[in-house]
Amino acid sequence: MRALIQRVTEASVRVDGNVIGQIGPGLLVLVCAMQGDAADAPARMAAKIAKLRIFKDDTGKMNRSLLDTGGAALIVSQFTLAGDTSRGNRPGFSSAAAPDDGRAAYGDFIAQVQALGITVATGTFGADMAVSLTNDGPVTLWLDI
Structure with missing residues (x-):
């Protein structure tokens, strides 16, 4: 499983011009299930x-987690994170999980984040979405589990 996370002051996702998910301070999580992911990948991710210490403490150091701050997560499926551009200029996506597997992993990941007590908003799996955000910092991290 692969994720690109961005610390945000706010973020939202629209489908067909309608806001379907939005958060205030927290994390925008773009997530992609990959071929060969272990069954426990969503839980580990x-x-x-949830525990990444990327929010500022009282001294300005990145020392607090999403759990510490009570922030929310906007979770958006993003199969293009599997894009491979090593051969030519057109990305290949063969390392992404098959759509049914990706949908199941996405749903499991959302449930796992919610089970940790984090408020979650989501996009729609497979939809053409417009994501807006205000990156805080900016802080952006790439994670592979």
């Missing part, structure tokens, strides 16, 4: 993201 959720735990890692």
